[in-house]
Amino acid sequence: MALQGKKHARTESVDGDSAPKHARTEKVDGDPNLRHPTPARGKEIDQHPPYAILTELLERNKSDHKPRNVLHWFRSKDIRQEDNIGLHAASQKAQEGSGSLITMYLHSPKDVEWHGTSPARMDFILESLKILKKQLDEKNIPLAIIEAEERNQKTAKVMQFIEDNDISHVYANMEYEVDELRRDISVAKHVQEKKDLSFEVKHDQTVVKPLAIKGQGGGPMKVFTPYHKSWLKETKAHPELFDIVPAPEGNAEGASKQFQKLCESRVPEMLESKQFASEEERKRLRKLWPAGHDAGMDRLGHFLDKNVSIYLEHRIEPAKDVASRLSPYFSSGIISVREVLQRTKQWNKGAHFDAGDVGVDSWVREIVFREFYRHMMVITPHGSMNLPQNLKFDFVQWEKDEEGWQKWCEGKTGVPWVDAGMRQLNHEAYMHNRLRMMVSSYLSGNLLIDYRRGERYFVEHLVDWDLCNNTNGWEPSYTIFSPISQAEKCDKDGDYIRKWVPELKAVKGKAIFAPYERLSKAEFEKLDYPKPHVDYTETAQRAKERYKRDLHSQEI
Known part of the structure; x- marks a missing residue:
């Protein structure tokens, strides 16, 4: 929560x-x-x-x-x-x-x-x-x-x-x-x-x-x-x-x-x-x-x-x-x-x-x-x-997307790879390192929510929280991971997603990685799974443009 x-x-x-x-x-x-x-x-x-x-x-x-x-x-x-x-x-x-x-x-x-x-x-x-x-x-x-x-x-x-x-x-x-x-x-x-x-x-x-x-x-x-x-x-x-x-x-x-x-x-x-x-x-x-x-x-x-x-x-x-x-x-x-x-x-x-x-x-x-x-x-x-290593990231104008924040916390973003990671965290007080990279990238890049809120969520939920590791892991970056390509690379058979997102357990093949995009409308509506909260490509581009604008607009 x-x-x-x-x-x-x-x-x-x-x-x-x-x-x-x-x-x-x-x-x-x-x-x-x-x-x-x-x-x-x-x-x-x-x-x-x-x-x-x-x-x-x-x-x-x-x-x-x-x-x-x-x-x-x-x-x-x-x-x-x-x-x-x-x-x-x-x-x-x-x-x-x-x-x-x-x-x-x-x-x-x-x-x-x-x-x-x-x-x-x-x-x-x-x-x-x-x-x-x-x-x-x-x-x-x-x-x-x-x-x-x-x-x-x-x-x-x-x-x-x-x-x-x-x-x-x-x-x-x-x-x-x-x-x-x-x-x-x-x-x-x-x-x-x-x-x-x-x-x-x-x-x-x-x-x-x-x-x-x-x-x-x-x-x-x-x-x-x-x-x-x-x-x-x-x-x-x-x-x-x-x-x-x-x-x-x-x-x-x-x-x-x-x-x-x-x-x-x-x-x-x-x-x-x-x-x-x-x-x-x-x-x-x-x-x-x-x-x-x-x-x-x-x-x-x-x-x-x-x-x-x-x-x-x-x-x-x-x-x-x-x-x-x-x-x-x-x-x-x-x-x-x-x-x-x-x-x-x-x-x-x-x-x-x-x-x-x-x-x-x-x-x-x-x-x-x-x-x-x-x-x-x-x-x-x-x-x-609570400051980024690159201090200029403090000048980024973050979004106030409370609906997106809540969905991220609960593992209900409509992005299976992200949701699986967040649900593992909420259940085990632990998350695989690859997913830590993904969910942080999604929050600060795609949702453009201040990374410090996500960092704090990790503090309050991880059994292995470590300030030095956590702050460096949450450092904002121009690199914004694609949740679909990352899932296809790191969860080739979709087993991790199926374990933590049981709504998708019956989904076959590569549709497991992007069910909203790869299933028919009728097939998707049967899943009882949310559609993506934001479009990945559009929001990744928005973040890169925002970073470029705000990081170069201020001097420390």
């Missing part, structure tokens, strides 16, 4: 702990609650990136003072004890002193509402937290859940927790989005004011950290193909990048009693606004997406055993279902990219990823895309603030 009623954005208007007071925001046509900074403000942010500010602060936050209690601060992108770089560093530091290792998860309900997430993703994270908490309990390591009732309370809550528990060292893993970086900047500034307290943020989400791969001129690469080649070269030259670190050492037995109140912390309940539509939906999605690290690694094992060898051949065919379906586990840090790639390399008989099995090469390329998107988010941080 369509979104309505709540304010939601990634803007400076209510930005966590450290928003500039001079913030300038604009509304999105068709959704007055969806806001974004002006392109000029986005450009300013790129010139003074939060990542660079945080990195400089962290260099000054390092300290060699003797450890007391040591804290690892879990985020929603590292919910595991296995190969967790920040957690491992905290564990090692705790071993150097006479104190204990403490862990913490900061729950901010208003952040969840503001940034958005789906019921499926929130449940997946909370269930994974329960598994993690049980694992840590067995090691006498407390996992404390603290809550910030207001978004601007996060720093105060963290600093109070540090003081209450006599913590000398704080570790966490880096998140690359603007709001999250600003949160860490705020904490880092407060840490600077304290004696005998340090704050270290590690790189855990990627094999090669952002900005590490440079172009010939010494600047960061901004095009994927050369980045991919350089990534392969870098990881081949430095196999230690795939080294995994052990799970944390346990605390002494007395720690559970000493930190009894922390150990008794309970994982939060689902927010009222994020409840499943029914108990049946909850059970179905939990079966589709079982929580926890072990479930993710089992899924990897199945993929390597059954599908990776045929991945290249069938990766664009959703009916073949050869995708790994590991994306939810990556997006919430339930599994480690290093652990996954190390195991994949072992399956590939030790060969590097561009050698050996061609399916491995093709699949790993998708993982490198994930690293590239984080790299780009650091270079152009405005991309995490």
Whole structure:
């Protein structure tokens, strides 16, 4: 269903702990609650990136003072004890002193509402937290859940927790989005004011950290193909990048009693606004997406055993279902990219990823895309603030087609390939990547509806939502896919369409791809399926003309 009623954005208007007071925001046509900074403000942010500010602060936050209690601060992108770089560093530091290792998860309900997430993703994270908490309990390591009732309370809550528990060292893993970086900047500034307290943020989400791969001129690469080649070269030259670190050492037995109140912390309940539509939906999605690290690694094992060898051949065919379906586990840090790639390399008989099995090469390329998107988010941080990478696309005059929007959300556009994708999303909280490309192209190109509304719909419905991936995937483009030719190429027998659009189950041959155009009027009327909301050819041309006009009419 369509979104309505709540304010939601990634803007400076209510930005966590450290928003500039001079913030300038604009509304999105068709959704007055969806806001974004002006392109000029986005450009300013790129010139003074939060990542660079945080990195400089962290260099000054390092300290060699003797450890007391040591804290690892879990985020929603590292919910595991296995190969967790920040957690491992905290564990090692705790071993150097006479104190204990403490862990913490900061729950901010208003952040969840503001940034958005789906019921499926929130449940997946909370269930994974329960598994993690049980694992840590067995090691006498407390996992404390603290809550910030207001978004601007996060720093105060963290600093109070540090003081209450006599913590000398704080570790966490880096998140690359603007709001999250600003949160860490705020904490880092407060840490600077304290004696005998340090704050270290590690790189855990990627094999090669952002900005590490440079172009010939010494600047960061901004095009994927050369980045991919350089990534392969870098990881081949430095196999230690795939080294995994052990799970944390346990605390002494007395720690559970000493930190009894922390150990008794309970994982939060689902927010009222994020409840499943029914108990049946909850059970179905939990079966589709079982929580926890072990479930993710089992899924990897199945993929390597059954599908990776045929991945290249069938990766664009959703009916073949050869995708790994590991994306939810990556997006919430339930599994480690290093652990996954190390195991994949072992399956590939030790060969590097561009050698050996061609399916491995093709699949790993998708993982490198994930690293590239984080790299780009650091270079152009405005991309995490509801602004397009190409800022000029913000000047496009979008259409206000509420009927088309509703049909798109429900999978009733009259375009089988688009409708199948949207219905899969609404049922599974997941969509095949090829369909993600198609439905986004249709919304912003053929319907000419502001792409940010579609991006937000994905946020609120995907179990594997990931801001870096999602924003780059929704970037507007002059390329507008033909839903008919794409379906004929990627669903040759129409099996995917028939699965998700059962009204067309009996349609034979190529009519399945365009029933309104290829069946007689009488045949089509028997289907109980809508005719196309818009003409593809006419609207594709309209979009190209609109882009050409509006992108060249403004200067930033």
